[in-house]
Amino acid sequence: MGRGYNLLSILVTFLVLVAAVTAQGNRGSSRGGGGRRPRVGYYGNRCRNVESIVASVVRAHVRSNPANAPGILRMHFHDCFVRGCDGSVLLAGDTSERTAVPNRSLRGFDAIEEAKARLEVACPRTVSCADILTLAAREAVVLTGGQGWRVPLGRLDGRISQASDVILPGPFDPVDKQKRDFAAKTLNTIDLVTLVGGHTIGTAGCGLVRGRFFNFNGTGQPDPSINPRFVPLVQNRCPLTGDASARVDLDDGSVGRFDTSFLRNVRSSRVVLQSDLVLWRDPETRGIIERLLGLRRPSLRFGTEFGKSMVKMSLIDVKTGSDGEIRRVCSRIN
Incomplete structure (x- = not known):
């Protein structure tokens, strides 16, 4: 009976440890993605105003310069077609994606950075730059008279941005x-x-x-x-x-x-x-x-x-779990 009791005790201890590890993993996934695909309403109570904050900033930037609307929409496309929708196009650097020829005419970076700064005040270290860009692209369409749509959220930001990776559909392609x-x-x-x-x-x-x-x-x-x-x-x-x-x-x-x-x-x-x-x-x-x-x-x-x-x-090769991070500033990795 003593041996059986010891085995039962070991089993209970093991199950408790598994439960603790699982709970810890779930708490981490609520912020970082945890391998789950983005979904509508991802941030919930952790950042209830994320969509309204992004919309307000984009509206102001489009008002001051209407060219920001197509610029942000194009930026989202260029981001998703290179390494997936991970905000890598937002990273600055001498050899980053922003320096590639197709990206030199992109505009709207200031709008994304301002939205990020406001969200860092409202919901620190919670909303990724990749999600901000995805929301901003929808706002660009709505502000120019287009129809809106529900945006799944929960992407993480990538840590790699290289101009050599920028291979996009071209203006002369059949x-x-x-x-x-x-x-x-x-x-x-x-x-x-x-x-x-x-x-x-x-x-x-x-x-x-x-x-x-x-x-x-x-x-x-x-x-x-x-x-x-x-x-x-x-x-x-x-x-x-x-x-x-x-x-x-x-x-x-x-x-x-x-x-x-x-x-x-x-x-x-x-x-x-x-x-x-x-x-x-x-x-x-x-x-x-x-x-x-x-x-x-x-x-x-x-x-x-x-x-x-x-x-x-917007769901192309998104980063979740340990694949990415939530940048504090969109133009540089943490």
């Missing part, structure tokens, strides 16, 4: 390559077309698009697939000997408004990026555009689909 790039991030063709529809706000550098409007493939002529009535408009905005850093609207006729105007322009061949124009030539992407415009059944609601695709994108 449709097949765009499909492959999005599929590699678990995004389907509807996600591709819908997220490209985000070009309804924002601009492109004249140096990036000028060739198509003056000397397409060395022909000395504009790209023949561009609507001929659209060519002189862009040529006037981006003259051949003009400033290459000047900007031209991605969505002609609906600047700063989040709507389906851009998709209608794709249909009419009135877009400045080659990667956008080719979406109308491919039967699959063309069919999706028609459904988003209500020209084909079953139709798709652009605002609803955009929100769905943004949620999917």
